[in-house]
Amino acid sequence: MKKRMSLLLALMLLTITVLAACGGGKTAEQPPSQGEQQETPPAEGNGEETKEPPAEGEDAGQGYFKAEDPSANPKAALNRKDTLVVGMTAPKGVFNPFYMQTAYDRYVVDAIFDQFFALNGDGTYSNRLAESVEVSEDKLKYTFKLKPGVTYSNGDPVTVKDYAFAMKVYHDKSYDGQSDLLSVHIKGGKEYNEGKADDISGIKVIDDNTIEIEVTEANAMTKDNLGTVYFAPESVYGKGYKQGNLEYMKDLHAKPVGSGQYVLKNFSPGQEVVLEANPNYFLGVPKIKNVIYKTTTDETKLAMFQSGEIDMDMVTVNEDNVEALKEMGFLDINIFPTNGYGYVALNHKDPKFQDVKVRQALLYGLNRAEIVEIIYGPYANVINVPQSSESWAYTNEGIEPYEFDIEKAKQLLDEAGWVPGADGIREKDGKKLDIHFSATADNPVIDALIPIMTQNYQELGIKLTTETLDFNAIMDKKDKGEFEMFFAAWGLTPDPDSTVYITDGQQNDIGFSSPEYDAAMKKGLNAFDLEERKAAYAEAYQALNKNVPDLPIYQRRDAWTINSRLSGVDITPYKNFAVDLYKAEIQQ
Amino acid sequence: MKQYIIRRLLQIIPTLIGISIIIFAISSLVPGDYITAVDNPTMTAEKAAQLREIYGLDKPPVERYFTWVGNMLKGNLGDSLVHKQPVTTVMNNYVWNSFFIAIFALIFSWIIATFAGVFSAKFQYSLFDKIVTLVIFLCMSLPSFFIGLLFIKFFALDLGWFPVGSMKTSGLNGSTWDQLVDIAWHMVMPVTVLTMLSTGGLTRYFRTSMLEVIRQDYIRTARAKGLKERTVIFKHALRNAMLPAITLMGFELPSLFGGAIIMEKIFIWPGVGQVYLESINMRDYPFMLGFTVFISVLTLLGNLLSDVLYGAADPRIRLK
Numbered sequence: 001m002k003k004r005m006s007l008l009l010a011l012m013l014l015t016i017t018v019l020a021a022c023g024g025g026k027t028a029e030q031p032p033s034q035g036e037q038q039e040t041p042p043a044e045g046n047g048e049e050t051k052e053p054p055a056e057g058e059d060a061g062q063g064y065f066k067a068e069d070p071s072a073n074p075k076a077a078l079n080r081k082d083t084l085v086v087g088m089t090a091p092k093g094v095f096n097p098f099y100m101q102t103a104y105d106r107y108v109v110d111a112i113f114d115q116f117f118a119l120n121g122d123g124t125y126s127n128r129l130a131e132s133v134e135v136s137e138d139k140l141k142y143t144f145k146l147k148p149g150v151t152y153s154n155g156d157p158v159t160v161k162d163y164a165f166a167m168k169v170y171h172d173k174s175y176d177g178q179s180d181l182l183s184v185h186i187k188g189g190k191e192y193n194e195g196k197a198d199d200i201s202g203i204k205v206i207d208d209n210t211i212e213i214e215v216t217e218a219n220a221m222t223k224d225n226l227g228t229v230y231f232a233p234e235s236v237y238g239k240g241y242k243q244g245n246l247e248y249m250k251d252l253h254a255k256p257v258g259s260g261q262y263v264l265k266n267f268s269p270g271q272e273v274v275l276e277a278n279p280n281y282f283l284g285v286p287k288i289k290n291v292i293y294k295t296t297t298d299e300t301k302l303a304m305f306q307s308g309e310i311d312m313d314m315v316t317v318n319e320d321n322v323e324a325l326k327e328m329g330f331l332d333i334n335i336f337p338t339n340g341y342g343y344v345a346l347n348h349k350d351p352k353f354q355d356v357k358v359r360q361a362l363l364y365g366l367n368r369a370e371i372v373e374i375i376y377g378p379y380a381n382v383i384n385v386p387q388s389s390e391s392w393a394y395t396n397e398g399i400e401p402y403e404f405d406i407e408k409a410k411q412l413l414d415e416a417g418w419v420p421g422a423d424g425i426r427e428k429d430g431k432k433l434d435i436h437f438s439a440t441a442d443n444p445v446i447d448a449l450i451p452i453m454t455q456n457y458q459e460l461g462i463k464l465t466t467e468t469l470d471f472n473a474i475m476d477k478k479d480k481g482e483f484e485m486f487f488a489a490w491g492l493t494p495d496p497d498s499t500v501y502i503t504d505g506q507q508n509d510i511g512f513s514s515p516e517y518d519a520a521m522k523k524g525l526n527a528f529d530l531e532e533r534k535a536a537y538a539e540a541y542q543a544l545n546k547n548v549p550d551l552p553i554y555q556r557r558d559a560w561t562i563n564s565r566l567s568g569v570d571i572t573p574y575k576n577f578a579v580d581l582y583k584a585e586i587q588q
Numbered sequence: 589m590k591q592y593i594i595r596r597l598l599q600i601i602p603t604l605i606g607i608s609i610i611i612f613a614i615s616s617l618v619p620g621d622y623i624t625a626v627d628n629p630t631m632t633a634e635k636a637a638q639l640r641e642i643y644g645l646d647k648p649p650v651e652r653y654f655t656w657v658g659n660m661l662k663g664n665l666g667d668s669l670v671h672k673q674p675v676t677t678v679m680n681n682y683v684w685n686s687f688f689i690a691i692f693a694l695i696f697s698w699i700i701a702t703f704a705g706v707f708s709a710k711f712q713y714s715l716f717d718k719i720v721t722l723v724i725f726l727c728m729s730l731p732s733f734f735i736g737l738l739f740i741k742f743f744a745l746d747l748g749w750f751p752v753g754s755m756k757t758s759g760l761n762g763s764t765w766d767q768l769v770d771i772a773w774h775m776v777m778p779v780t781v782l783t784m785l786s787t788g789g790l791t792r793y794f795r796t797s798m799l800e801v802i803r804q805d806y807i808r809t810a811r812a813k814g815l816k817e818r819t820v821i822f823k824h825a826l827r828n829a830m831l832p833a834i835t836l837m838g839f840e841l842p843s844l845f846g847g848a849i850i851m852e853k854i855f856i857w858p859g860v861g862q863v864y865l866e867s868i869n870m871r872d873y874p875f876m877l878g879f880t881v882f883i884s885v886l887t888l889l890g891n892l893l894s895d896v897l898y899g900a901a902d903p904r905i906r907l908k
Contacts, residue, residue, distance in 0.1 A: 083758075085758050090858070092670055092671050092672075093671060093673070093681075094671065094672045094673075096672075099672050101626065174642065176639055176642040176643065178626070178628055178631070180630070180631065180632060180635045182634070182635070183632055183634075183635070250667070250672060250673055250674075253672060253673065268755075268756075268858070269678075269681040269682060269858060270681070270682060270685065270857075270858025270859070270862070270863070271754055271755050271756065271858045272754075272756075272758055274758075292758045294754065294758050295754060295856055295858065296753075296856060297753075297853050297854070297856050299733070299737065299853060299854050300740065300752050300753050300854065300855075300856060303740055303741075303744065303745055303752045303753075304752050304753070306745060307744060307745060307748075307751070307752050309751065309752060309754075309758070470619075472618070472619055472620030472624060472625055472869075472871060473618075473619040473620065475619075475620055475624045475625075475627065476619030476620045476624065477619070479624065493630055499632075506632050506633040
C-alpha cells in the first residue's frame with residue numbers, strides 16, 4: 001500500500017514538473033513577442049539617445065533614456081492627476097533636521113525644510129533662503145543675509161534667530177544626531193559643547209535677517225557647511241530647551257514644522273509618507289499638490305511600475321532590470337555614476353604590502369575589466385582614482401590605467417624580490433606569498449571577484465585564501481587592523497576633501513601614508529579658488545595612482561526611473577529629487 | 589489550580605533572567621556596534637567617540653547589562669537607535685500590522701487543517717487523502733518568496749485582481765469602511781500565502797491524532813449504538829483528537845506577534861519582522877534586545893497557557 005502511494009506521488013509530481021515546464025515555456029515565449037512589438041520604437045529611441053546626451057554619448061551605460069512609448073502608461077498612474085507617488089525604502093519617521101540619518105528620512109526633510117543654500121546638480125551650492133553671503137578677507141567671518149518675508153508652515157516668520165538656535169542644538173552636549181558642526185570650528189562652539197558658556201560667542205545675530213558667524217579655522221568647505229543648516233522654528237523646536245537636555249526632541253520627529261516646499265500630512269510607519277504642497281512657499285506654490293513616498297522593496301519595484309502604483313523609484317542598475325524597464329516603454333530612465341566606488345583594501349601594516357611594487361603587481365595582475373563586466377555589464381567602469389567621474393575634482397591626466405598585464409605584474413614581483421618557489425608560490429626570505437582575503441557574505445561583487453582573483457593571482461604565484469564573514473565583522477577587523485585584504489565600497493561626499501588616505505587620517509584604516517599626497521590634499525582644502533583646488537586634487541590623485549594604496553575596482557551606476565508623465569524632476573549623483581521638488585510637474 | 593499558575597508564573601522569572609543574560613551576551617560578542625553599522629563616510633573619530641559615550645556603548649558589557657535590565661524593570665526598554673524613538677513606540681507602530689495578517693492566516697489555516705485532517709483520516713488511503721497530502725506537501729515545500737512572487741505575477745499583474753503589495757492604496761481618501769475594504773483587499777495575497785505555508789503541518793497533526801482516536805473502542809461503541817457518522821466523527825472523535833492541538837495553540841502565540849520576514853518583504857507589508865531584521869543588521873541593540881525579550885515573554889506565556897488549557901480540557905492530566 002505504502003509503496004503504491006509513493007509511486008502515485010512520484011507520478012503526480014512528475015506530471016506537475018512537466019506541466020510546470022510547459023508553463024515555463026509559455027511565459028518564456030511571450031516576452032519575445034512583446035519585444036518584437038517594440039522593436040520598431042527602439043530604432044527611433046536609439047537615434048534619440050545619440051542625439052540627446054552628447055555628454056556621455058559614446059557610453060550606452062549611462063545618460064537619460066527617454067520613454068519610447070508613453071502611451072503604454074497604466075491607467076492607475078494616469079488617473080492620479082494631482083498626486084506623485086515616489087517609491088523608496090521605508091523612511092524611519094525621523095523627520096527632524098537635527099536627527100535624520102537615512103537617505104529616505106532626508107528626502108522627507110529636504111521637502112519640508114530649507115537652508116541658506118540649496119544643492120546644485122554638480123555638487124556646488126547656490127542661495128535659497130540666503131539673499132547674500134559675505135566672507136571676510138581672512139575667511140574667518142561669514143555674514144549671511146536672509147530673504148525677508150519667509151514664514152514657516154505654522155505662520156511664524158523665519159528669522160536668523162532660528163539659525164542661532166539650531167547651532168546651539170548641534171553644539172549641545174547631549175546632541176546625538178549625525179551632523180557634526182563642531183568640526184566647523186565656530187568660535188566658542190567647543191566651550192558651549194563642554195558647558196562652559198551659555199552662548200556660542202562666535203554667532204552674532206545682527207537683526208532678524210542678518211547673522212554673523214566667526215570661525216577659528218577656515219577651509220574651503222566652511223562656507224558650505226555653515227550654509228547648509230536647516231531652518232526650524234525655535235518656537236516649536238526650542239520650547240523647553242535647556243543645555244544638556246534634548247529628550248523632548250523625540251516627540252517632534254513625527255511632527256515637522258518647516259518653511260519648505262511641502263508640509264507633512266500623514267505618516268504611516270512602513271507604508272507611506274503623505275506630503276501636501278505648501279501654499280505659501282516663498283519660491284512659488286509647488287506644481288504637484290500631493291506627493292506620497294511609498295514603501296517599496298527590490299522584489300516588487302518593477303511590478304509596481306508596471307501596475308502604475310508608483311511614478312518614480314530607484315532601481316538597482318543591472319542588465320536585466322534596465323531591459324525590463326525599457327520594455328515597459330512609458331518610463332524615463334536616468335542612469336548616472338554612483339557617488340562612490342568599490343575597492344579592495346590592503347593592510348599597509350603588513351610587511352608584504354609595504355613594497356609599492358607588490359601593490360602595483362597586484363593591480364596589474366588583476367583582470368578588473370573582466371570582474372566589472374561580469375557583475376555589472378555595461379553599467380560600471382574600472383576606476384583608477386578614488387573620485388567620481390562626475391566630480392569637478394576628477395582627473396585623467398597623468399593617471400596610469402593599470403590595464404591587465406600579467407607579465408608586467410610578474411616582472412614587478414621579481415624586482416621586489418619575490419621569486420617562485422618549488423611549488424610555484426613566490427617566496428621572499430623564506431616566506432611564502434599568501435594573501436588572506438576577508439569576504440562579505442551574500443555579496444554579488446565577491447561572487448565574481450574571488451574566482452577571478454584566485455585564478456589571476458595563482459598565475460602570478462600568489463596563494464589566495466578566503467574566509468566569508470558578516471559585513472560588521474569585517475568592519476570590526478578593519479578597525480582593529482587585523483586583516484590582510486577585504487572588499488568594501490566608499491561613499492563619496494560632494495567635496496573631494498577626505499581623510500581616507502591621509503597619513504593617520506581619521507578614516508585611514510589601511511595605514512597608508514604618502515607625504516606627497518598629504519601635502520596636495522592640504523593644499524586643496526586650504527585653497528579657496530576652484531581652479532587652485534582642482535590642480536591640488538589632480539596632484540593628490542596622481543600621487544595615489546602611483547602609490548596604489550588599495551586596489552580600486554569600479555564605479556557603478558545608479559538610476560532613477562521616472563514615469564514619462566512627469567517633467568522637471570531634477571536628479572544628479574549629488575542632488576536628490578526632493579531638493580527641487582517644487583519645480584516638478586505632471587503633464588497630461 | 590491557582591497555586592499551580594502562580595508557581596508557573598514565578599518559574600518564568602529565573603527563565604527570563606537566563607534568557608536576558610544569553611541574548612545580551614550574544615549581542616555584545618557580535619562584532620561591530622551601531623556606529624560601525626551606520627558607516628557614515630564623513631564621521632570623525634571624535635564624533636564617533638562622543639556618540640558612543642551618549643549611547644553608553646563605551647562602558648563594559650557587565651555594566652551595560654545591569655543598566656539595561658534596571659531600565660527594563662522600570663518598564664523602560666530604551667530608545668531605538670535607528671528610529672530615535674522609544675522601543676515600545678516602534679513596536680506598537682509595527683506589531684499590529686503583523687498581528688492582523690498572522691491572526692487571519694491562523695484562523696484560516698486551522699479551519700482548513702481541521703477539515704482536511706478529519707476527512708483524510710476518515711478516508712485514509714483514499715484518493716481524497718492522497719490528493720490532500722500531495723497538495724499540502726506542495727504548499728509546504730514551495731519556498732514562500734517563490735509562491736509570493738508567483739502570486740504577484742498572476743493575480744496582481746496578469747489578472748489585476750489584487751494590488752502588488754503594501755497595506756493600502758496610496759492617496760485613497762474614502763470613509764472608514766472604504767479604507768477597511770481597501771486593507772482587506774491588500775491582505776488577501778499575504779494571508780493566502782501564509783495560510784498555504786502553515787496549513788500543511790497542522791493537517792498532518794490533525795490527521796495523525798484523528799487516526800489514533802478513530803480506532804478506539806468508544807468510537808466503535810458510538811457507531812454501534814447507531815449514532816450518525818457525522819455525530820461520531822465531529823462530536824465524539826474530533827473533540828479528543830483536538831487535545832494535542834491545544835498545545836500547538838500555545839506555541840502560536842509568539843508567532844502572532846513575531847512577524848513574517850520574507851512575506852513582509854515581498855508584499856511590502858509594514859510588519860515588525862523587517863524592522864527586527866534591520867535592527868540586527870544595524871546593531872540597533874535596544875530594539876533588538878527589547879523585541880527578543882518581548883517574544884520570549886510571549887513564548888513563556890504561551891507555554892503556560894497551553895499547559896493550563898490542556899489541564900482544563902483533559903481531566904487525565906489535571907494537576908492537583
